[in-house]
Amino acid sequence: MKDLDYYMNLPYEIIVRKLSADEGGGYFASYKDFPYIMGDGESKAEAIADVKSAFRGAVEVMLECGDTIKEPKQKTDKFFKCS
DSSP: OOOHHHHHTSOOOEEEEEOOGGGTSSEEEEESSOTTOEEEESSHHHHHHHHHHHHHHHHHHHHHHTOOOOOOOOOOOOOOOOO
């Protein structure tokens, strides 16, 4: 059975962007596959740590509820030519 550690170790893509002064400054982070899971911080590292903590909590709840948890798409270096 897939558990919390399994999902926490998958290569999910995290998107980080710098916030403008009007947005409060610092950095904002979210998961590409879970845009509703967000984090922020004064530095990129803080924003990433914050979003990972939020993700951990969300996955715990999803596992408890028996929800399906999306796994990241595997990147591949293979290219196929169609003719």
